[in-house]
Amino acid sequence: MPTKTEAHEALSALVGEWAGTEELAASAWAPQTSAKATASYREALAGFAVVQEYAQTREDGGHLLGHNVFTVDPATQETLWYGFDSYGFPPGEPARGGWREGTLHLEKHTARGVARHRLTPHDDELTHEIDVRMVDAAEFTPFLRARYTRTQ
Numbered sequence: 001m002p003t004k005t006e007a008h009e010a011l012s013a014l015v016g017e018w019a020g021t022e023e024l025a026a027s028a029w030a031p032q033t034s035a036k037a038t039a040s041y042r043e044a045l046a047g048f049a050v051v052q053e054y055a056q057t058r059e060d061g062g063h064l065l066g067h068n069v070f071t072v073d074p075a076t077q078e079t080l081w082y083g084f085d086s087y088g089f090p091p092g093e094p095a096r097g098g099w100r101e102g103t104l105h106l107e108k109h110t111a112r113g114v115a116r117h118r119l120t121p122h123d124d125e126l127t128h129e130i131d132v133r134m135v136d137a138a139e140f141t142p143f144l145r146a147r148y149t150r151t152q
Contacts, residue, residue, distance in 0.1 A: 002074060004047050004048065005072060007072040007098065008047060008071075010099045010104075011043075011050045011070050012050070013121040014041040014050055014052070014070070014104075014121055015041045015043055016150050017038070017039075017151045018038065018040075018041070018126050018148035018150055018151065019036070019038045019039075019149065020037060020126075020146060020147050020148030020149055021037070021146065021147060022034065022035040022037050022056065022128075022144055022146040023146070024058075024143065024144050025141065025142055027143065028112075028134075030062065031060075033058045034058070034059050035058040035059065036056070037146065039052055039053070039055075040052065040054075048071060050069075050070040051070075052067070052068040052070070053067060054067075054085075063086065064085060065086040066083060066085040067083075067084045068081060068083045069081070069082045069083075070082075073096070077098070078097060079098050079099070079106065080095070081094050081108070081117075082094045093109065094108075095108035097117075102121075102122065103118050103119065104118070104119040105117070111135070113132055113134040113137065114132065115131070116130065116131045116132075116140060117130050124149055125148070125150070126148045126149075127148075128144065128148070129145055129146070130143045131143060
């Protein structure tokens with residue numbers, strides 16, 4: 001039988017209810033904007049996964065919904081993030097990465113480019129930063145800067 005590892009245990013830092021604000025750069029999908037968001041993380045599959053439900057409301061009233069699953073690759077101990085959202089792109093390969101100095105670093109490669117995520121839970125605060133390099137760009141640029149507080 002498989003056993004949970006430190007990588008599984010580290011995901012428990014995300015578990016809880018979170019709400020906060022986001023600053024988003026302009027993208028192919030939306031103009032630069034601010035948003036309010038909530039995220040609910042819960043353990044699933046006997047602690048082998050963490051499931052997130054995410055809801056974002058932009059200042060223009062637009063919405064983005066997400067259903068995300070975090071788990072661990074048993075062969076490499078990398079954290080994996082499978083994401084589904086209301087933009088409709090299939091998840092394809094998961095984002096991959098791991099924890100360094102209290103921050104979960106994940107990198108997602110798609111046909112559209114590369115996204116680097118940094119999630120940092122600390123006490124009752126969670127930050128999420130995303131930098132992107134679109135397929136035709138040479139450099140990564142900031143895409144999202146978010147700060148959430150624990151509501152439960």
